[in-house]
Amino acid sequence: MSEQYNVQFINPILRAVLNVLSTMANVEVTPGKPYLNNNGLAVGDITGSVGIDGYAIGVISLSLSKGVVLTIVNNMLYENFTEINEEIADAVGELTNMISGQARSILSESDISFSAGTPKVIHGKGEKIDHIPSVPVLAVPFSSSHGDLVVEISLSNS
């Protein structure tokens, strides 16, 4: 794994995901082994991404399978959606904002400060996520009984 993405990025992402999902949606997920996603394509059915800047220019994305996004959003919003709709998409943008915000907050304790833009949401597995081109994308995966999700981060070398 690239030296650029050391454990200092993995742990804040991990803590942010576990904390946001347990407190906001009462959903427990199990972290998997981080890997590099070199094709930059969405592994989940719906994906939120947000540009970050400061320590470096980068992108953080959150990609979720249909099963787990329905469970998370239904718990979070007291709903019973069975299909991915506009409200699910809005909530994925909000989850991306919350998870990236908490990860940034934890990183800022180590003087690694990022500001964040506004999340975008894309639909469909295999869609191109607008990660920083030509750099490895660090993927931190999670599994649950309802499906999988992954948080990815890419950072510009410059």
Add this chain to the structure above:
Amino acid sequence: MSEQYNVQFINPILRAVLNVLSTMANVEVTPGKPYLNNNGLAVGDITGSVGIDGYAIGVISLSLSKGVVLTIVNNMLYENFTEINEEIADAVGELTNMISGQARSILSESDISFSAGTPKVIHGKGEKIDHIPSVPVLAVPFSSSHGDLVVEISLSNS
């Protein structure tokens, strides 16, 4: 009211507050008349603030009375807190992130783009909020049966 703070800032703040509180906490609040808070002191018992940058350098803050913050956070986290504690403070940081994020998202539809830093939380009424010095602070107040809250924004002139 300063020309700098026209209706284009009021409506996005209003929509963000109503949407976040109704969807995340099932709490309905009633907007009041926007005003300028010239002393920059917190009107609520607990206040989150976040730096923004892009269209201008600025600060967005969320200040809540004890009654309304307990109602919002207890609904949001399925808790029964009766005092402001560390979990309430963390949730105020999260609410500040969510409300400023949604307001930024709505503003970005009008090509007014901001990125945001990491929220800080301060305790106590009358504490100094780190708004941009020497500029008027636009305050958008809300009331509810559980107490009041206000979202404030200050933007640098330069």
